[in-house]
Amino acid sequence: MRAVTVSEPGGPDVLALADRPDPEPGPGELVIDVAATAVNRADLLQRQGLYPPPPGASDIIGLECSGTVSAVGPDAGRWQVGDEVCALLAGGGYATRVLVPAGQVMPVPDGVDLVTAAALPEVACTVWSNVFMVAGLKPEENFLVHGGAGGIGTFAIQLASALGARVLTTAGSKEKLAVCADLGAEVTINYREDDFVEAVREATDGRGADVILDNMGASYLGRNVQALATEGRLVIIGMQGGVKGELDISVLLRKRGAVVATALRSRPTTEKAAICAAVAEHVWPLVGDGRIRPIVHTTLPLADAADAHALMEAGDNVGKILLTTDT
Numbered sequence: 262m263r264a265v266t267v268s269e270p271g272g273p274d275v276l277a278l279a280d281r282p283d284p285e286p287g288p289g290e291l292v293i294d295v296a297a298t299a300v301n302r303a304d305l306l307q308r309q310g311l312y313p314p315p316p317g318a319s320d321i322i323g324l325e326c327s328g329t330v331s332a333v334g335p336d337a338g339r340w341q342v343g344d345e346v347c348a349l350l351a352g353g354g355y356a357t358r359v360l361v362p363a364g365q366v367m368p369v370p371d372g373v374d375l376v377t378a379a380a381l382p383e384v385a386c387t388v389w390s391n392v393f394m395v396a397g398l399k400p401e402e403n404f405l406v407h408g409g410a411g412g413i414g415t416f417a418i419q420l421a422s423a424l425g426a427r428v429l430t431t432a433g434s435k436e437k438l439a440v441c442a443d444l445g446a447e448v449t450i451n452y453r454e455d456d457f458v459e460a461v462r463e464a465t466d467g468r469g470a471d472v473i474l475d476n477m478g479a480s481y482l483g484r485n486v487q488a489l490a491t492e493g494r495l496v497i498i499g500m501q502g503g504v505k506g507e508l509d510i511s512v513l514l515r516k517r518g519a520v521v522a523t524a525l526r527s528r529p530t531t532e533k534a535a536i537c538a539a540v541a542e543h544v545w546p547l548v549g550d551g552r553i554r555p556i557v558h559t560t561l562p563l564a565d566a567a568d569a570h571a572l573m574e575a576g577d578n579v580g581k582i583l584l585t586t587d588t
């Protein structure tokens with residue numbers, strides 16, 4: 262098979278296509294002939310040598326894919342050669358073939374073409390597991406998602422508003438805020454110009470956000486807790502603003518608030534399988550009936566992975582960047 266490899270930790274230019282041995286499925290595993298994969302922020306860190314794959318995972322970058330099942334190991338459940346699927350991966354997506362545990366494979370949602378389906382597994386599993394399984398967002402609650410125009414943000418806005426929450430979001434430009442509003446965000450906040458704590462307070466009559474999905478980590482920790490409602494839940498999934506923050510516990514304590522941080526990639530296969538099953542059951546029907554659209558910024562050939570990484574590093578994307586194997 263062909264795969265994007267990293268010659269040495271560094272900038273986008275260290276990515277290049279090379280030959281790699283084809284994977285063979287073991288018990289409970291499948292091989293997928295990849296149609297497309299998608300770029301995630303974790304991929305940029307892995308390329309720089311800052312986010313090594315979890316033990317046992319492929320050293321090839323790539324956390325999600327879509328494609329066609331080409332080999333099935335023993336005890337791999339319902340899947341058959343020829344099935345069109347998408348999958349959540351611990352690694353290996355930037356390749357023409359990938360090995361995946363059967364539980365992390367999902368059908369392609371109705372109405373979505375095979376390439377576009379690669380835009381969905383990581384955002385759907387991350388948003389569903391954190392916002393609904395961990396934070397328990399309920400209809401009518403105020404939900405603040407930072408970075409509403411990114412891959413995660415565009416999906417989170419649509420899913421939360423489809424399920425009846427009131428969505429508030431931050432983004433870095435007027436154009437990106439307009440996209441967020443179009444996707445269902447009721448309150449849009451320019452993080453470069455406005456204080457989101459004040460904006461959330463005003464928009465919620467002083468109540469605050471019941472759930473916050475945060476991509477920034479340290480730099481927003483204190484302000485996120487200030488922006489929480491009583492019994493609010495802050496879920497941190499990103500560290501774009503650093504890893505060491507300071508928190509005034511008395512504020513959290515008075516609010517009886519919760520701060521949780523999670524990473525999807527390193528969770529055990531059984532937990533990922535439960536998340537994928539829940540996504541296929543609860544989220545795919547919303548995609549199928551058009552209430553959630555996959556938001557794709559651009560699609561490039563796998564051979565141009567370096568350009569795709571540079572694009573995400575520049576922060577110009579709205580939604581996902583896809584890489585196709587059809588070069």
Ligand SMILES: NC(=O)c1ccc[n+]([C@@H]2O[C@H](COP(=O)([O-])OP(=O)(O)OC[C@H]3O[C@@H](n4cnc5c(N)ncnc54)[C@H](OP(=O)(O)O)[C@@H]3O)[C@@H](O)[C@H]2O)c1
Pocket residue numbers: 300301302303383387407408409410411412413414431432433434437452476477497498499500501523524525526573576578580
């Ligand atoms: N823990 C997990 O399991 C997990 C899984 C998937 C993703 N993630 C994390 O989730 C985050 C988002 O991922 P993604 O795929 O959506 O990446 P992305 O498409 O590159 O989006 C990054 C977002 O960060 C926003 N941002 C930058 N500076 C900001 C600031 N000061 N305040 C608020 N937002 C700011 C950008 O907003 P503008 O473009 O408007 O400037 C953009 O929307 C990343 O940190 C990623 O590592 C975590």
